[in-house]
Amino acid sequence: MKHRFIIISLTSCSGCISSLISLDIFPQFLERTKIIYFPFISDTKNIEECDICLVEGCISEENQIPILRKIRKHAKKIYALGTCACFGGILSLSEVKLPKPISSYIEIDGIIPGCPPPTKLFGNCLIRLVENKEIELSKKNMCGGCPVRGNMKINSNIDIWKIAPNPEEIKIDEENSECFLENGVLCLGPITRDGCEHKCIKMGLPCEGCIGPVSKDFTSNIVNYLSLINLSQELKNYSGIFYRFSKPKL
Ligand code: SF4
């Protein structure tokens, strides 16, 4: 029997939904499921009982909470889709909005992280859901499989003074590139969940943590991580880099 799906957006840029409909397997996903509510592509008005609901976006307005609770009542399983829904996301940098992950208001059954979720991870998650299996995410951080890991040593005090390499320093030669940390560039790979296939790193840019933390205790992770490196004063003052996608619940 086909699973009945609801796919909704709260406060978001619609990037996760756009990625969903751009997936190679999206036509196959549509064939193997029954979509009962998906305002992005259909004009169905009613939220009905469903097997699985994917929620994109964070909660940033009071009036979104009853909608979310209504969906929780109607859905057997709910998954947070994208880093906004999972952790609050990029809107956390706003001084006006106070975005919350959906798990602050309802119980959820899992997450599909990323901003937006990386293609391969996203496709695998959807296939598992359609096949009635739980989503499996890596429990490792980004460094283990990093193509520029080299002889990275994170157990000594390294001096970090910038958040990105100078354009002329950007190398995309994996064989000869070095860990960003060894070159004084902040990389959040050590505290970020693996799963994006190191796309930014392969393009010569350090990890900014868009897929979210590898562990639930993000605050203590980041405190431990920062204690291992000597951050320049300028970077210490720029706290937004540490919770750009995953503001810790303080
Ligand atoms: S997680 Fe990223 S891509 Fe998805 S809605 Fe939020 S900002 Fe957009």
Ligand code: SF4
């Ligand atoms: S810190 Fe960044 S560049 Fe260095 S190994 Fe980890 S993910 Fe790769």
